[in-house]
Amino acid sequence: MLDLDEKKFASFINDTLLKMSQNDRKIASMTRKIEEINPLLFFSVAKKLTPYRTFWMSTNDDFLVVSAGNIYNITATENRFKKTQSAFENIQRHAEVYNPYETPGTGLVALGGMSFDPLKEKSSLWENFADSQLHIPEILITKYNGEFYLTKNAYLSTEDDPHTIAEELLEKEQILLTETNQKQSIVALDSKHEIEPEQWKQAVHQARETIRHRDVEKIVMAREMRLTFSKKVDVTSVIKKLLETQPNSYVFAFDYGEDCFVGATPERLVKVEKENMLSDCIAGTLPRGKTKKEDEMLSHQLLNDQKNLEEHDFVVQMIRKGIEEHCTNIDIPNTPTIYKLKNLQHLYTPVKAKIKKEATVFDIIKKLHPTPALGGTPTKDALAFIRSHELLDRGWYGAPIGWVDSNQNGEFVVGIRSGLIQEDEASLFAGCGIVKDSDIDAEYQETGMKFLPMLNVLQESN
Numbered sequence: 002m003l004d005l006d007e008k009k010f011a012s013f014i015n016d017t018l019l020k021m022s023q024n025d026r027k028i029a030s031m032t033r034k035i036e037e038i039n040p041l042l043f044f045s046v047a048k049k050l051t052p053y054r055t056f057w058m059s060t061n062d063d064f065l066v067v068s069a070g071n072i073y074n075i076t077a078t079e080n081r082f083k084k085t086q087s088a089f090e091n092i093q094r095h096a097e098v099y100n101p102y103e104t105p106g107t108g109l110v111a112l113g114g115m116s117f118d119p120l121k122e123k124s125s126l127w128e129n130f131a132d133s134q135l136h137i138p139e140i141l142i143t144k145y146n147g148e149f150y151l152t153k154n155a156y157l158s159t160e161d162d163p164h165t166i167a168e169e170l171l172e173k174e175q176i177l178l179t180e181t182n183q184k185q186s187i188v189a190l191d192s193k194h195e196i197e198p199e200q201w202k203q204a205v206h207q208a209r210e211t212i213r214h215r216d217v218e219k220i221v222m223a224r225e226m227r228l229t230f231s232k233k234v235d236v237t238s239v240i241k242k243l244l245e246t247q248p249n250s251y252v253f254a255f256d257y258g259e260d261c262f263v264g265a266t267p268e269r270l271v272k273v274e275k276e277n278m279l280s281d282c283i284a285g286t287l288p289r290g291k292t293k294k295e296d297e298m299l300s301h302q303l304l305n306d307q308k309n310l311e312e313h314d315f316v317v318q319m320i321r322k323g324i325e326e327h328c329t330n331i332d333i334p335n336t337p338t339i340y341k342l343k344n345l346q347h348l349y350t351p352v353k354a355k356i357k358k359e360a361t362v363f364d365i366i367k368k369l370h371p372t373p374a375l376g377g378t379p380t381k382d383a384l385a386f387i388r389s390h391e392l393l394d395r396g397w398y399g400a401p402i403g404w405v406d407s408n409q410n411g412e413f414v415v416g417i418r419s420g421l422i423q424e425d426e427a428s429l430f431a432g433c434g435i436v437k438d439s440d441i442d443a444e445y446q447e448t449g450m451k452f453l454p455m456l457n458v459l460q461e462s463n
Contacts, residue, residue, distance in 0.1 A: 008167075009031075010031050010153060010167045010170070011163045011164050011166075011167035012163070013029060013031050013097070013099055014029050014155060014157065014161075014163035014166055014167060015163040016097070017029040017097040017157060018157060018159065018161065018163060020097070021157070021159050022159075023159055024158075024159065025158075025159060026156060026157065026158055027095055027096065027097060027156075027157050028072070028073060028092060028095070028096040028097070028109065028137065028154060028155070028156050028157070029096070029097045029154070029155050029157055030096060030097070030098045030099070030100070030108055030109045030152060030153070030154045031098075031099045031100075031152065031153055032099065032100040032101075032102060032107045032108050032150055032151070032152040033150070033151055034102070034148060034149065034150055034151075035142075035149050035150065035151045035178075036149065037149050038142065038149060038178055040056070040058075040065055040067045040142060040144065041056075041237055041240060041241055042181065043067050043069070043142055043177050043178070044056050044067050044069075044236075044237055044240065044254070045237040046176060046177055046180050046181075047067075047068075047069035047070075047177060048256075049176070049180075050069060050070070050173055050176065050177070051069050051070045051071070051139070052256070052257065052258045052259075053068075053069070053070055053071040053136065053138070053256065053257060054067075054068065054069055054254070054256040055067065055068045055112045055113075055138065055253075055254065055255055055256065056240055056252070056253060056254040057112065057251070057252075057253050057254075057403070057404060058244065058251065058252045058253075059251050059412070060244065060247075060248055060249065060250055060251070060252065061249055063144070063146075063147070064105070064106065064144060064145055065142075065143070065144045066106045066110065066112065066141060066142065066143050066144075066404060067141075067142045068110075068112060068138030068139075068140065068141045068142070069138060069139060069140045069173070069177060070138050070139025070140055070173075071136040071137070071138060071139065072136075072137050072138070072139050072154050072155065072156040073092070073136065073137040073156055074134065074135075074136050075088045075089060075092070075111060075113075075133075075134070075135040075136070075137075076131050076132075076133060076134050076135075077132070077133040078119060078131075078132050078133070081115060081119065081132055081133035082133075082363045082364070082366060082367040083363070083367075084133075085133050085135060085363060086361050086363040086364075089111055089135070089405060092109070092111075092137070093109060093407045096109055096407070098407060100152070100407075100408075102150065103408045104143065104145045104146075104148070104150060105143075105145055105274055105406065105408070105410040106141075106143040106145060106150075106404065106406060106410065107141075107143045107145075107150045107152055107406065108152060108406055108407050108408060109137065109154070109406060109407040110137070110138070110141055110143075110152065110404055110405070110406045110407075111135040111136065111137050111404065111405055111406075112135060112136060112138065112255075112403070112404040113133075113134045113135035113136055113255065113402070113404075114130070114134065114135075114255065114262075114397045114400060114401060114402030114403070114413075114416065115132060115133045115134070115366075115370075115397070115400050115401050115402075116130065116131070116132045116133075116395070116396055116397060116400055117371065117375070117395035117396065117397070117398060117399045117400040118371075118384060118387070118388060118395065119132040119133075120384075120388060121387075121388050121394055121395065122394065123394055124393075124394035124396075126393075126394060126396060126421065126428060127394055127396030127397070127421070129257045129258050129259075129260045130255075130257065130260070130262065130396055130397050135405070137154055137156075138154065139153070139154055139155075139170070139173070140152070140153055140154075140170070140173060140174060140177060141153075141154070151174070153170050153174070155170065188230050188231055188232045188233070188234055188235065188425075189230065189231040189232075190228060190229075190230055190231075190459065190460050191229045191230055191231055192228070192229045193226060193227070193228050193229075193456070194226065194227045194228075195224070195225075195226050196224060196225040196226065196227060196392060196393070197224075197392055198224070198445070200392060201222065201224045201392060201445070202441050202442075202445060204222060204390045204391065204392065205222050205435055205439070205441050205444055205445075206441060207390060208220040208222055208386060208390065208435040209435055209436075209437065209439050209441070211386060212435065212436060212437045213437050215382070216379075216382070217377070217378075217379065217382045217383060217386070218315065218377070218378045218379070218436065219312065219315055219373055219377040219378050219383065219434050219435065219436050220377040220383045220386050220387065220434075220435045221371075221373075221374070221375055221376055221377050221383065221387070221399075221432050221433065221434050221435070222387070222390075222391060222432060222433065222435055222444075223391060223393065223395060223398065223399065223430055223431065223432030223448075224392065224393065224430070224431060224432070224448055225392070225393045225428050225429065225430055226428070226429040226430075226431075226452055226456070227426065227427070227428055227429075228420075228426065228427045228428075228429065228456075228459060229425060229426050230425045230426070230427075230459075231425070232425055233424045233425050234422050234424070234425065234427065234459070236254055236256060236261045236263060236422060239254075239263055239422070239458055239459065240252060240254055240263065242458040242461060243263075243264070243265040243454075243458055246265075246343055246454070246457070246458060247265035247342065247343060247418075247454055248342075248343070249267060249340065249341070249342060250265040250266060250267050250342065250418070251265065251266050251267075251269070251414045252264075252265045253265075253266070253402060253414070253416075253419075255397075255402065259423060259424050260421060260422070260423050261421070261422045261423075262396075262397050262402075262416065262419060262420075262421050262422075263419065263420060263421075263422060264416060264417070264418050264419025264420060264454075264455060265418050265419075265454055265455075266414050266415055266416060266417045266418050266419065267281075267283055267340060267342055267347065267417075267418070268281055268283045268374070268414060268415040268417060269281040269412070269413075269414050269415075270366065270369055270370065270372070270401055270403075270413045270414055270415050271362060271365045271366060271369060271411075271412070271413055272411070272412040272413075273356055273361075273362045273365070273409065273410060273411050273412070274410050275408075275409055275410065276355050276356055276358075277353075277355065277356070278324070278328055278353070278354045278355065278356040278365065279351065279352065279353055280320055280324065280351075280352040280354075280365075280369065281349065281350075281351060281352065282313065282316045282317045282320055282333075282337070282348075282349065282350040282351075282352060282372075282374075283316070283340060283347045283348070283349050283374065284309075284312045284313045284315065284316040284347070284348060284372075284373065284374040284434065285303060285306070285309030285310065285312050285313040285337070285347055285348035286303075286309070286345055286346070286347050286433075286447060286450070286451070287299045287300075287302065287303045287306075287309075287345070287346055288344065288345060288346070288450055289341065289342075289343070289344060289345060289346055296346075299346065300339045300341075300346060303339065303346060303347075303348060304337070304339065304348070308436060308438060308439075309348060310337075310348070311436065312373075312374070312434050312436065313337055313348040313350070315373035315374075315378050316350075316372050316373045316374045317333065317337075317350050317352075319369075319372060319373050319378065319380075320333075320352055320369060320372065321333055321352070323365075323368035323369045324352070324354055324365060324368060324369070326368065327356060327357050327360035327364050327365055327368070328354035328355060328356050328357065328360070328365075329354065329355045329357065330353075330354055330355045331352070331353075331354040332352070332353040332354065333350060333351075333352050333353075334350055334351070336350075337349055337350045338350070342454070343454070344450065344453045344454055344457075345450060345451070345453075345454075361409075362405055362411035362412075362413065363405075366401050366413055370400070370401050371384070371399065371400075372415070373434070374415075374434065375399040375415060375417070375432070376399075377434065377435075393430070395430065396421070397416050397419075398416055398417070398419055398421075398430040399415060399416060399417055399430070399432065400415070400416050401413040401414075401415065401416075402414060402415075402416045417430075417431075417432075417451075418451065418454045418455060419455065420455045420459070427459060429452050429455050429456060429459075431448040431449075431451035431452045432448065432451070433447045433448050433451070
């Protein structure tokens with residue numbers, strides 16, 4: 002028996018079907034307000050229904066989207082930014098969307114990410130994650146300004162029965178919103194193994210020599226740590242611990258099959274809300290102090306450290322140059338401040354601007370990725386070195402991940418402070434910027450610090 006909301010959804014689907022020609026396919030999307038729910042419970046229960054789950058929360062903004070299912074994939078390899086934008090625009094033109102709120106993250110929303118470098122030789126580690134892969138979920142929960150919204154999407158053919166679709170989605174919705182999940186068993190960390198640390202140091206040495214003898218200013222080198230556990234890792238527990246321990250971060254999880262890319266990144270690449278554009282310059286790192294006095298001393302040291310200031314300025318100037326074509330009214334402070342996380346502190350400069358009417362979030366991503374904080378400078382030369390000397394396939398690590406909706410809103414972050422969980426194993430990733438005066442052992446220790454947010458959570462959350 003359909004309730005009032007489901008009768009409305011069935012009628013909406015029927016109206017959509019009447020507009021379709023034979024053999025046509027079309028997405029129907031409908032959004033309504035709901036009472037407050039537990040998003041972690043929604044995410045946990047979703048695993049019973051689908052291999053596709055997404056969790057995304059900006060802790061500073063108290064904004065989240067959490068999704069279940071996948072009705073449509075947008076993938077691209079060559080010209081991936083342009084083709085992804087074109088594909089999403091095409092979907093919007095043909096979709097029937099009922100969304101009276103126009104709240105960011107509601108209605109027709111695509112979520113996903115892109116690989117760091119599509120030209121890098123692929124490894125089996127990232128086989129479930131494409132070079133550009135966004136999907137439209139079946140059911141989406143959004144929290145914005147304290148209000149909760151539920152969006153249901155159906156990919157229709159002319160053979161579909163509207164009442165059957167409405168009933169099937171109602172059944173899934175009721176499971177997701179009302180079922181409680183069983184408590185997970187304790188999972189112990191069995192082992193951790195740093196992948197080829199001495200080879201990584203040798204690659205860093207080569208990067209430093211390349212910078213000293215060629216027209217390259219900075220190269221970012223990343224490395225991997227592999228973990229094994231006594232049982233399958235509960236991703237929901239990992240997200241919960243990240244939310245508790247990593248304030249001022251974006252907490253994310255993209256769960257595709259048995260692989261989940263999860264983390265808590267401090268670094269926004271770009272946020273677009275109507276005509277307003279925001280970006281973050283985060284580069285230059287020191288640990289937090291054990292006492293308030295030591296913490297203030299380290300902050301002062303970071304604000305006056307020439308290497309870190311130069312590394313930060315690389316990012317600031319690159320972002321300024323990158324957005325000029327697509328933005329006006331660019332506002333960038335002259336000096337950085339300190340951005341504090343639980344384990345680390347960074348130099349931070351916010352960027353505000355107005356995005357031009359004809360520009361999109363993907364136009365900005367194309368200009369900004371990879372920033373010097375994740376690739377180096379000049380970008381082309383740094384990427385060429387990374388491609389040939391770095392030991393790992395970064396996959397989505399250090400790459401743009403996020404969401405975009407049909408109301409000119411979207412947000413993408415840089416996928417750092419992250420790991421790829423694969424049942425009872427996980428790979429963690431961390432990188433650092435190499436310049437001409439880099440100390441190899443100090444850079445190695447810096448990457449060790451950057452492993453900690455995910456390493457600590459995986460040790461404590463299961």
